[in-house]
Amino acid sequence: MSGIMSGKRGLIMGVANSNSIAWGIAKTLHEHGAELAFTYQGDALGKRVKPLAESVGASLILPCDVSDFETVKSAFDILKDEWGTLDFVVHAIGFSNKNELKGRYVDATTRENFIQTMVISAYSFTEVAQCAAPLMTNGGSLLTLTYGGSTRVMPNYNVMGVAKAALEASVRYLANDLGPDGIRVNAISAGPMRTLAGAGIGDARAMFAHQQRNAPLQRTVTQEEVGGSGLYLLSDLSGGVTGEIHFVDSGYNITSMPRPEQLKSVDDK
């Protein structure tokens, strides 16, 4: 393809299987010449991640559970020893107890899961930035994944919406702190996609169908489309862009009410 990522090395965090958003971005980066390393969460997922990573020529495939900072640190220590420098990181990591991703936020949310969700889904990006920035001696690009439930209420998204709001605020603070070092920090806000994490949200099918009926493009987005936007934000094409929340959601975020034909079908009932 373009070779626009030739000579660039980056870490992909958050592949669970071939449906993962991180995998869509990784494939696109590989096609455009990037050299990739991967992390995986635990041995069970490692068995799925290793063959995928090897298929795009990766040799550094490292365990990392962001709920334990030592494992984050040791993954970056290995990258430092093996590569010395780093050009980009994709952070596509989120977790919450799925029992709390249904029903009313006010009832469902426990202190324990609120903290765990925040640490894994929001704070981990800050720790990743702390570890990655010293390796980005020629500048770099950090990318995370968020969802529109951060700023607008989505039924059942609950504490994940609160964590995504914190993640998006982190993007802005990190962008401002790391900008003087030539390190850019952005997020892709993806529309609903059929992944392991996506399936954990209550009524995920209804969210999917609502997007298909009411987004301007009248469909959900593909892994390739998120991959293309990832390529843009991680490459020099977006050299002047930082602190941005970039929607890849078929335009759903600009709408304020369902299409009239959808309302009509409700009226008819």
Ligand SMILES: NC(=O)c1ccc[n+]([C@@H]2O[C@H](COP(=O)([O-])OP(=O)(O)OC[C@H]3O[C@@H](n4cnc5c(N)ncnc54)[C@H](O)[C@@H]3O)[C@@H](O)[C@H]2O)c1
């Ligand atoms: N699927 C969607 O509809 C959608 C939409 C917008 C944003 N996102 C976000 O995209 C990101 C990737 O999710 P996905 O949809 O590709 O699902 P996925 O299940 O394929 O990926 C989620 C990843 O998070 C990792 N993870 C969870 N806890 C971890 C921990 N403690 N340490 C290390 N890794 C951990 C999992 O191993 C997995 O690889 C998430 O941040 C998610 O919130 C998803």
